[in-house]
Amino acid sequence: MLRFQVRTGFLIIILILRIVAIALYVSSNIDANRAQGLAGLAGFTLIFLFFTVFLDLYHYCVWWHYTPYLDTTCCCCRAWKHARYLPYILVGAYRNEHIWGDESCSNNPCPSRGLEHIATFHSSGYQPQARWTDLPKPEPPFDPKQKLKPQPTYIGFHTTKADSAVKIAKGGFLPSSQGMIGPGVYFARSLEATIGKVGAAGGFGAWIIAEVNMGKVLVVHRHSRDQDIARTGEWHAEYDTCYCIHPDDNLDEFCIKDPTTQIVRWVTVIEENDDPNVKQLGLDNEFESTKCGCF
Ligand SMILES: [Zn+2]
Ligand SMILES: [Zn+2]
Ligand SMILES: [Zn+2]
Incomplete structure (x- = not known):
C-alpha cells in the first residue's frame, strides 16, 4: 500500500x-x-x-475498495460500520514477506486495534491479543465534554459462510437466539479457534474481524455451573458481554448482547474458494514483477 x-x-x-x-x-x-x-x-x-x-x-x-465476487452492490449499500473487504491475498497465511517487503509484527502481545493490522499480522500464528481477563484495562481519564466514558475495546473473530458474511456487510449482525453462553453474537479470541470450530461443522468461507466495545463483562468458565446459567441469557439484564474462559486459552469465546451498539467496526475476508475476483483482477500476482522491492 x-x-x-x-x-x-x-x-x-x-x-x-x-x-x-x-x-x-x-x-x-x-x-x-x-x-x-x-x-x-x-x-x-x-x-x-x-x-x-x-x-x-x-x-x-x-x-x-476491493469487492469480492459475491457482493454485487456498491460500498454505499453496506453497513457503515463495515470498514472494508480485504482481499484474502493480503491476509495471514497468504502473505509473502519477501514479495510484500513488510516485516512481521513482533509485538507479543500486540496492543494494536487496527483491523487491517490484525488481519495481516495476527490472524495466523500466535494469538492476536491477551485474554480479556489478562488485558490491562486502565481507567480512562474522565472527560466532562463526553457523555459516555471511553471503553477499552477488544478484537473478535467470527467465521461464517461467504454469503452470510456478505449479508452481514450489508445489514449488520443479527444476534442468535441461543448458544453456549446465551443469545447474542459470538466471537472467538483467535482465528485458530473459529477454524477448529466451524471446520468441524463442515466448512466455512469467510471470516470477520471486529473491534468490539465489551461494556460490562461477565466472565464464566467453560463446563462449569456458571456457564449453564449464562446459557439462559439472564446476564443480558446486567451485563453487555459474556466472556467464556476455556481450559485452552486460544479457544476462549465471548458473546455480546447488542451488536448494533457494541460493534465499533469490522472487516470481512472472503476465502479463496468463494472469491474468484482476486485472481480475475490479478491481485494474486500483483507484485511478481516487483519482487526486488523497487517500483
Ligand atoms: Zn476509491
Ligand atoms: Zn501487531
Ligand atoms: Zn530492482
Whole structure:
C-alpha cells in the first residue's frame, strides 16, 4: 500500500515540475519558435503522465475498495460500520514477506486495534491479543465534554459462510437466539479457534474481524455451573458481554448482547474458494514483477 502512495506522490511531483517547465518555456525570452517547440513536446509527455497518474489512482482504488465476487452492490449499500473487504491475498497465511517487503509484527502481545493490522499480522500464528481477563484495562481519564466514558475495546473473530458474511456487510449482525453462553453474537479470541470450530461443522468461507466495545463483562468458565446459567441469557439484564474462559486459552469465546451498539467496526475476508475476483483482477500476482522491492 505504501508503495502506491509513494509512487503516486512521486508522479504528481513530476507532473507539477513538468507544468512549471512549460510555463517557463512559454514565458522565457528565448526565440519564440524554439520555445513553442519545447512547450509542445513537454505538453505531449504531459498527457502520458496524466494517464499514468489516473491509472495509479484507479489501481489504488481497486485495492482499497476491493469487492469480492459475491457482493454485487456498491460500498454505499453496506453497513457503515463495515470498514472494508480485504482481499484474502493480503491476509495471514497468504502473505509473502519477501514479495510484500513488510516485516512481521513482533509485538507479543500486540496492543494494536487496527483491523487491517490484525488481519495481516495476527490472524495466523500466535494469538492476536491477551485474554480479556489478562488485558490491562486502565481507567480512562474522565472527560466532562463526553457523555459516555471511553471503553477499552477488544478484537473478535467470527467465521461464517461467504454469503452470510456478505449479508452481514450489508445489514449488520443479527444476534442468535441461543448458544453456549446465551443469545447474542459470538466471537472467538483467535482465528485458530473459529477454524477448529466451524471446520468441524463442515466448512466455512469467510471470516470477520471486529473491534468490539465489551461494556460490562461477565466472565464464566467453560463446563462449569456458571456457564449453564449464562446459557439462559439472564446476564443480558446486567451485563453487555459474556466472556467464556476455556481450559485452552486460544479457544476462549465471548458473546455480546447488542451488536448494533457494541460493534465499533469490522472487516470481512472472503476465502479463496468463494472469491474468484482476486485472481480475475490479478491481485494474486500483483507484485511478481516487483519482487526486488523497487517500483
Ligand atoms: Zn476509491
Ligand atoms: Zn501487531
Ligand atoms: Zn530492482
